[in-house]
Amino acid sequence: MAVLKVKFTKTRRGRLAQVLWILNWISVVTGLIIFSLGLFLKIEIKKRSELMISGDIHSVPNMLIAVGTIACIINFFGGKICYDCSDANKFSRWKLFMLPYIICTFFFTFCVFSGAIMCYTMRHELESALYRGLKDALKNYKDTDIPGRCFLKSTIDMLQIEFQCCGNNGFRDWFEIQWVSSRYLDMGSKEIIDRFKSNVDGKFLLDGVPFSCCNPNSPRPCIQYQITNNSAHYNYDYLMEEMNIWLRGCREALLEYYDQLMQSIGLTVLLVWLFELSVLTGVRYLQTAMENVLILGDPESESDGWLLQNSCMETAKHNFSIIKNLGKANQISTVAEKCDPNVDVHVAEYGPDNVPPSSIPTVS
Template sequence: MAVLKVKFSKIRRGKLAQVLWILNWISVVTGLIIFSLGLYLKIEIKKRSELMLSGNIQSVPNMLIAVGSIACIINFFGGKICYDCSDANKFSRWKLFMLPYIICTFFFTFCVFAGAIMCYTMRNELESALYRGLKDALKYYKDTDIPGRCFLKSTIDLLQIQFQCCGNNGFRDWFEIQWISVRYLDMGSKDTIDRFKSNVDGRYLLDGVPFSCCNPSSPRPCIQYQITNNSAHYNYDYLSEELNIWLRGCREALLEYYEHLMQSIGLTVLLVWLFELSVLTGVRYLQTAMENVLILGDPESESDGWLLQNSCMETAKHNFQIIKKLGKINQISTLSGKTDPNVDIPTADYGPDNVPPSSIPDS
């Protein structure tokens, strides 16, 4: 029994073909939208690639770019098919291509759905890449004279100002690294030498943060040095007082930004997937309805259209049997060079004695 069978008159078939032609052209536009979203996400990730360790985070934008490009090609081709399928004579030219086209479109819509799901599932990979990338970037903050690292100071300062964040997990991350270059330290000062010697690794550590961590909205002048020293500042208690530096870590801020971006893109791609699925359903109805018109031989007659000719279980069993037979036919022994004796190989019907014409002697 056919699944979701619908009866179509000639007028309804023509209207369905026209609607699908329009929808396919709209799908070309949606393909361009997916392509643009993937390109935008790729640029946004590339923009801060120095703050991330390379991994699989580029797989999502690459997937969206590929899916968007394929969508434009498939739907452009589908629009041409649907335009011709309004006429039974023109449909006969596309009859052999319709089923492969529908199967390819089905797998394509699955790729669109996979792209939408990937947008919601890359949080862990992105968080790991940001954590390790920011950790290394903060460590090289002071290396303004070293080629390849000289830009990191300005990058991190602009990041902390733009996203109102400080450090990797928080402002205390700056306490654990030497973020001031040696060229700006007075190596003849006893305080500087004592600070170097007080650390096992021989680093110049202090309880301070760069200026970009300061909150300009705070009424008090920014306290960026000796943050944990209450006696160094008048009327100050860092444990009870609200600090005038950003408390949120940059990893959390960037993760929140990219997560919001990917959720928006994922929702858009999911809506496109539902739209593509509806177009695919309409094309399947048009294909089956037009094929039945050719069987009836009367272009003016009504015809049935359906999604599946048989039930889901029957269709699955039928396809499984086809795959099983193909597997048996292709089963060849690599050792003996003989075919499977349990498989009947069809022979050509040359004549009553089944003798090929080349073996009959000339009279």
């Protein structure tokens, strides 16, 4: 029994073909949208590639770019097919091509759905890449005279100003690294030498942060040095008073930014998937309805269209039996060849009763 069978008149078939032609051209536009979103996401990730340890974070934008490109190609040809399918005579040219086209489009819509899901599952890889990338970037903040690292200071400062954040997990990350270059330290000062000696790793550590961590909305002038020393500043208690530096870590800020971006892109791609699925359903109805018209032989007659000719269970059993029979056929041929390796190749191919005369040995 056919699944979701619908009866179509000639007029309804023509209208369905016209609507699908329009929808396929709209799908070309949605394909361009997916391509643009993937390209935008790739650029946004590449803009901050210095702050990330590359892993699988580029798989999502690459997937969206590929899906968007394929969508434009498939729906362009789909529009041409649906335009011709309004006429039974023109449909006969596409009859053999229709089923492979529908199967390919079905797998393509699955790829669109996969792209939408990947947008929501990217957070873990992104968080790991940001954690390791920001950690290394903070360590190299002071290396402004080393090739390949000279722009990191500017990058991190602009990041902390733009996203109103400080450090990797928070401002205390700056307490654990030497972020002031030795070339700007007076090595003849006893205080600086004592600070170097007080650290096991021989680093110049202090309870201070770069200027980019300062909150410009604070009424008090920025306290970026001796942050945890209450006696160093008048009327100051760093535990009780609201500090005038950003408390949120940059990893959290960037994750929040990318999360919002990925959720928006994922929702858009999910809506495109639903749209593509509706177009695919319409194309399937048009294909089956037009094939039944050719069987009836009367272009003016009514015809039935359906999604599946048999029930889902019957279709699955039929396909499984085809696969099973193919496996048995291959197994029988393999066993026949292995049973007697001395069997003449002509006998194995044609059978004992149908051996070509040319292969029978003659007695002289």
